[in-house]
Amino acid sequence: IIIEDIGNKRKYDFPLNRWLALDEDDGKIQRDILVGGAETTAVTYIVTVFTGDIRGAGTKSKIYLVMYGARGNKNSGKIFLEGGVFDRGRTDIFHINLAVLLSPLSRVSIGHGNVGVNRGWYCEKVVVLCPFTGIQQTFPCSNWLDEKKADGLIERQLYEMVSLRKKRLKKFPWSLWVWTTDLKKAGTNSPIFIQIYGQKGRTDEILLNPNNKWFKPGIIEKFRMELPDLGRFYKIRAWHDRQNPGSGWHLERMTLMNTLNKDKYNFNCNRWLDANEDDNEIVREMTAEGPTVRRIMGSKYGAAFCPGEVAGLYVVC
Template sequence: MHGTNVSSNQIFLSDGKFEKKSVDKFTVNAPPNFSPLTALDIGHDNSGFGPGWYLDKVVVDCPSTGIKQTFPCNNWLADDEGDRRIERRLKEDLSLPKTRRSTVPWYIWVYTSDKKGAGTHAQVILVLYGYDGKSKNIKLERNPNSLKQGQCNQYKVDINDVGIPFKLRVSLNDNNLSHSWHLDRIEMQNLKTNEQYTFHCGRWLSKTEDDKQIIRELPATGPLISSPLPVVKYIVDVYTGNKPNASTDANVFINIYGECGDTGVRPLEYSLQNKRKFQRNEIDTFIIEAVLLKQIRKIRIGHDGTGAGSGWFLNRVEIRPEHQPYGPVTFVCDRWLAIDEDDRQIVRELIPTQDSHNTIYRVKIKIDDVFQAMTDADEHLQIFGEKADTDKIHLTTFNNPIDTFESGRTDSSTFQYHDLGKIGHNGKGSTPEWFLDSIEIYVPTH
């Protein structure tokens, strides 16, 4: 690898398969002053049977600087093909730069409680929220000796810079009833600023203990935080409509968005009134515990489409926080969430009724049918207008059950927002890592 004034030694990419139509990933430790790279040399030793190799490209991502570079090759490294070279110098394709927020190294100490059965082998996922944004999912490395009863485990991770944190969401990515974990607390240290924060829990993440939840939100405490945000119980009333076949047995979920982040996707599992949930003309009440969101701005609600006749007619959702000055918020839907009704969407974003003087936007996104056009990244869309802009619209809102955008596929959704006026773009951003064919935005109310 070559930087502006420095070059690395030869780096051997061991354990790679380098098979046709495959992507091999490697982690290389190098000083941050290498990024951005000016060039890289790549080759092989020509050993083995059939050593010839057709290389498409090399992508180098440096989290500490937030710079991701693409170095095209589109050529053979073989002594019996093309120009017979087995080593090439690659230059960056400057039309494909991608700069994102740089990351910050953190130490994380996870303290499992000293209770009987407190340990777990499940996958633990963290999401850190700060006043400058939130992190992606942080999956703690799993090994047989981690997260045992009464144990402290240390991790070092790179997290995109979120500023001063205000909460941490902890979850188990495992619905196995046998997996329970009693978390005492998590401590974190920002290695760039040496600031330390503590997130107290003292509760079970379990399908069989406590309130049977495997998601907890923990407020941040530390020297820079004068008043930690409280943990609040949100009472969520879900009204199924009074239409034939309005009921559903699918798995329903909700994400609540406010001034201070969001709750993350929460399954609506345990109705306080009904053993069988989401039946025609019935009300189901759920409790969602989260760090205070302050003013609630919108919700995303939907289901996974499972079961016979999974279509669901949702009348409205009402949300009120317990013991807080923020009043109840109503989200009127009065539409189907069904693959065979209305616009065939099973996920909808709703804004509060008092803000419902809005315009309907129907969006279709098509991915071109070329090799590796698809992506499993966290995609979003933002629409810019003369009068206003939307928030970032996460594309998991689209009618897409596998949450990935695939080659040759068209995905669509319907959104309601205030009138944006004439739609354009802000001239900012970077080229996405997927081959986008087209986006259509239809405004039927205009």
């Protein structure tokens, strides 16, 4: 996108090079773009929407949500909850990335477009968790959004039931880039797992490609994730389960970046994860590199032996 300011004779370039599609990339159909293509400071919100378990509660209308900051001055704008089913008694979960921190929220608005058949909807409640603040808030509704029922409203303002507020473990937003080399048959659609190690611990196993999404040769895949405070990272462990025929994968490298403070870690590989290639290993461990890396695991131990003396130890850091 290019915006031209004719009066001041300036042009603003907003490069993206990402899909806006439910069935491509990360499934997002809305993106924030900064001038020059700088990485956005993304804060994730996990929104859980509960449809009531009463007759006719479900809807086919498009549901949208607006989240308001603590003082109500800032808000998310209207966010359409694409991919939701909103059937009777169903719970729908959405991961929403915004370039602004709103948590804790003062209120939310929820509504629908009121088009199509079965447009009325009974909303039980909305729960919003912000991993960055660790705050989980519950916004009860227990009402119809239907022009033919109750008060006829199709949008409602919901306020938090403070007694239900929960404090979760804080997590921080990170972006992960994965480079697959352009070698022949370098790609794979096998389930790819990673585990990230830091000074304070390690993550659980993280599945990068649910539904066996392909890692294509020569293509960079990008992921957003929330991670607990692990201190400085020192390695990533990557592997696949070789369930599928031709499951081998030639990984070039991975990069992790904290989207808040821009700390960046590089993990070079340039090896096969393939039972029939290279050294036949399907697990690789990559050491962190980059300006923010310290030698966490870099201590080396050696022994010096002198005739007639007790061996001494020396440490090289």
